Amino acid sequence: MKRSSNRFLIMILSLAAVIAVVLSVMSYFSATSAVLPNLAGIVVTPFRAASAAVSETLRNWADYFTQFDALKEENRQLKLQIAEMEEEVRQATFDREENAHLRKVAQLREQRRDLHLESARVLVQDSSNWYSLLTINKGTAYDIEVGDCVVTEEGYLLGVVTEAGLNWATVRTILDSESSIGALVFRSGSSALAQGDFSLMSEGRMALTYLGAEPDVVAGDLVVTSGLGGYYPSQVVIGYVEEVRTGDDGLAQYAVLRPEMTLEGLTEIYVVTSFDIVE
Amino acid sequence: MQPKSYRVFKWVMYALVTLLLCAFHAMFFSNIRVLGLAPFLYPMLPAMAAMFEGPRQGAVFALVLGALCDLLVPAPFRGFFAIIFPVIAALSGGIASRLQSRGFLCALIVSSLGLLTTGAFRMLVQVLAGGQYLGLMARITLGEALLTLPALLIVLPLYRAIFRRCGADY
16 A cells, blocks of 8 residues: 555656656747646636736725825925926927937937837736746737837836736846846946846845946946847836945956836836837 | 545635635735745645645645646746645655644644745755855745745635545545
8 A cells, every 4th residue: 555655656756747847848949938838827817917906906905094194295205306307308308409400410310219118017926035027918919029128107127028928928027136138327338237136136126247347337327228239228227326346256346236117016017019219 | 425526526625725825825925025025825735735635635736736836936947836846745745644643733844844845946946057145045945934834824724624524535
């Protein structure tokens, strides 16, 4: 009896290994999403949408009672910020007209920035402590593909689509330890690499690496996407440099980056399905 | 009901309760953050089923649950949960049938075992893939387990109710 029980368990574990290998191979050879994960995603998407709606309603309800004072203060701050920004917009309008005129004089091509955005809702924020992933409610049916860049409502970089099913897609946020995006320090124009870091992920921070031999980066610097290689649009805001640190080897320096996007309360996002930028 | 119908009914009930707990996890647990950590309920489920139903039936349940989790829950590789959940079920079933009789203490032991085994396997995969921060990963594994264990107060009564209602003989 005991021997047959052991044999049965060995059989189950062998079957588990076979399933694991089949699933891994299927997902490795698939360009978008393997058949089974795609089917599973299609089936659970309506349930995930319902669960996300319930979760959002409860959170909003709780926020109504707990966030009132904070929202009032934030509203006051935003009014001040709007007044400052209106002044900047007036100056920017003047600058833009002058820039257009000068480009015409210098016979440069007109600047253009066409981003095709597809809005989507967040269904699941991965709850494990090992990754930073989101599942959204749109997929290949809406021209969303693996490698598409994802931004927040405010236009801040959020992540990249890593898996796309028919009516769902998985987004790896920039905080995830496997994420890596070409970046540019806006002030100095130095190029670098914005990478997710496992040790910084739980703090909501990421690392800015490959800063060069003499890094021209200081705390407070704005970091945007470089757009090099044409994979992602350029000039999308990633975040601000918080501090510059020396790596474990004592030689190379890296910067701790505070992304502008926030995952807390995130419900609506935009996928950049295609872009055409002339600078 | 006939014994076979009973068995089908019992496993349908286990499946429904498991689905309910997964929905509960997605709706509430995924929003909880304590010191930057979130609870992770899934490894507790095959451990509970195996504690009540024994290593053999528990392992089959765990294999199905693991395969489904692999399709829907992020993991270091697809097939991760299909491998680790039957192992958890085999260990949990063994503990419940040989070392510690079914009850709260046993549930606490097998749940901890499930959570820590999953964390340890995840660490192993990360280390083999060249991952650093072993200390940090160990802290996360431990924190995740401590944060998830209170959910036993919800999970255990549900599984125990099915076990008592449907009996262990089928």
